[in-house]
Amino acid sequence: MTSSTARRGATARARHLARSAGAQAREALQPLLLIWRGARRGATRGLAWLRGTPAERRNSTLFLTALAVGGVTLFVPYGPALTAAALVGGAAWLGRDPDSAPPGPAGDRPAGDVDARLQALYDGLAPYLPPHPNDPHPLYLPGAPYQRALVDVRTDREGRPTALTLRYPGHFTDTEAPARARIEHVVRAKTDPGREYLFQWDPANTLLHVTALEPLRTDITTQPFVTGPGELVLGFTDPAATNRLIPVLVGAETLRAAPLLWRGGGRSGEPHLLAIGHPGSGRTTLLRALANQVPRHGDLVVVDATGAGEYAYLTGRPGVLTVADDPSTALATLDWLAGETARRTGVVTAAKRHGHPPPADARRPLWVLLDGLTELVALTPPDRPDPRELLSGPARHGRGAGVALAITDTPALLGALPTPLADAARARVVLGHVRPEEARAFLGTPLGPAGPAWLPPGRGWARLGNGPVLRLQVPYAPDPFDEDTGAAERAAVLAQLPAPTAAPAAWGGRR
Incomplete structure (x- = not known):
């Protein structure tokens, strides 16, 4: 047995020497x-x-x-x-x-x-x-x-x-x-x-x-982003597609990411935004991500035609004028918006005519977020004005009046867009998979990067004005009132917003 053990040891040493010699030869050559x-x-x-x-x-x-x-x-x-x-x-x-x-x-x-x-x-x-x-x-x-x-x-x-x-x-x-x-x-x-x-x-x-x-990051959540006045972060894109990086917090680590910015206001070339996508693609997440940023820049109006209460957490907070989540209130809000846009336009025009700066109430930016335009049109009674007609004035004159529209819907929106809104909404977002012909009609050009078979929620493409089509990942913006939202995520969203002056409904147990 001793001789057998010795032979095995000698064989192992020989193999080790051979491997070492081979490795040294490979390194030398x-x-x-x-x-x-x-x-x-x-x-x-x-x-x-x-x-x-x-x-x-x-x-x-x-x-x-x-x-x-x-x-x-x-x-x-x-x-x-x-x-x-x-x-x-x-x-x-x-x-x-x-x-x-x-x-x-x-x-x-x-x-x-x-x-x-x-x-x-x-x-x-x-x-x-x-x-x-x-x-x-x-x-x-x-x-x-x-x-x-x-x-x-x-x-x-x-x-x-x-x-x-x-x-x-x-x-x-x-x-x-x-x-x-x-x-x-x-x-x-x-x-x-x-x-x-x-x-x-x-x-x-x-x-x-x-x-x-490389896949875009999906672990960036809504947070106070470092942006300029009137700039909102739609999401994040490839670093090569932009010349700007901003710090973002991912867990406990601070990283630098490439934002895709939408600029509102009178100097914007894309004063209004349209986004399409099928249910589950992240349309509501996009609007919530925008809504969480608006109170730092101006006043906010939310029209939730779906009636799902996805924006109820914004109710009563400073800078949030209203959250309309039923058809009657939504139509009344759009009617008010048409009148407010006309008022602002008249005030600004008169002030410029006399060489005076416009009053503060006409200069403060007003952001209007509408979730589900075609659904609201379907719910409108025959004796009430068509919501698309009510939006024509703000779409046409909103840039000069400081009114910015952000509307999300299904691809059915393509056949229901009024001409003023289609012409003025030069910021376009496609979320999730849509048919190539729909994407081309909506963006005005074919999609650049071709997507994989499965896309995470909030994943899509964006085109601002006549620019290229860019990849987009919307930051994760959960509903803090949803019982499935984690405690840390809920705290992060609520910490981004000013404290409510009137307490909204409690989140516990509501879906």
């Missing part, structure tokens, strides 16, 4: 492996470029490249050494692998997985990008290697593509939204349907750049 990997990748990309580039452009590019390299090598001091250093440096740059899996048994897996994923993507695109009859070098053929069309591929540690460039034939109808949508759908389905992708079409060069986006 790491620079050479890096350069070899980069040279191989460069050759692969070069071959893919040669296959997919038209002959006339390929020949001219190769000639100019050879001329430049030859000139540097022959006529620049130390030219051959500089050329060799550039080649080695380029190979080392291409050979870096920050996104791949670490070395080891799992480290060899992504290469095959990536090739399989990309080949499946290429084969899936082939039926939608058929060759032209007169094209001698088609980009897409079933079973052909994917390298001829998919270039600049980057992957994560699990072998999933995080960025790639897709070449497509010049005869593809890239100016038609349905054709683009089909290609984008295939790319999402064949890469990772659970991720969100940004598709950037380059028709001039027949390229499609695809980038996997």
Whole structure:
């Protein structure tokens, strides 16, 4: 038994020495492996470029490249050494692998997985990008290697593509939204349907750049945000989409996040806001997040056509003029709003005509939040004015009168918008999944980043004026009167608001 134990010990030591020697060899040869990997990748990309580039452009590019390299090598001091250093440096740059899996048994897996994923993507695109009859070098053929069309591929540690460039034939109808949508759908389905992708079409060069986006944070709750006068935080977006970061409290940690700001007031280019989404998409959360910020900036009027009492916690607080949650009170509030807008407009016009500043009651911002316009229209008796007509005046003259409207509804709102409101509401928000044609009609342009199959509440897209479509995550703004709201969340919401001058109904037990 002793000899057997000794043999096992010797075998274990030998294996340990072999592993150590192998690790040391890999470490010593790491620079050479890096350069070899980069040279191989460069050759692969070069071959893919040669296959997919038209002959006339390929020949001219190769000639100019050879001329430049030859000139540097022959006529620049130390030219051959500089050329060799550039080649080695380029190979080392291409050979870096920050996104791949670490070395080891799992480290060899992504290469095959990536090739399989990309080949499946290429084969899936082939039926939608058929060759032209007169094209001698088609980009897409079933079973052909994917390298001829998919270039600049980057992957994560699990072998999933995080960025790639897709070449497509010049005869593809890239100016038609349905054709683009089909290609984008295939790319999402064949890469990772659970991720969100940004598709950037380059028709001039027949390229499609695809980038996997990081998910937006969903753990930011409503709080006193650092904003300027008249600015409200709609939510948070990608840091690259804005040049501004604000501090936010997430748990016990203070982070910096990129806000998507909506500016009201007379100088705003988007004085009114419309948001659409199906039930459960976060429409009410958006209005509550705005309502919690308004008392610091002006007066607040809330019209809750749903009658669910989602805004009852605002009743009686300083700066909150009314919370109308039944049809009769809602119509009376909108009737008052139409008259108040007309009064403010007249007062401001008269003051300017005489060279005087408008009185304070006409300059204080008034924010009107309306939840469920089409539902209110359906509940309006025939002998009462249409709510849409009552909103036409504030929509048309609200900017000069300091009145800002924020209206949320289902996509049914698209067919019920009065022209003055549709023209003036240049801040648009889409929450949750809506049909592509609805999003395009509402935003005036197709959605930029394509969403995953499931979106959390408050997740959507926003467009301010003629700007780009940006991703949006609304801060979590629970109803503090809801019995399901946690004590810490309830305290955070109530601490953001001024104490009520008239006590609202107790929250306990009310849904």
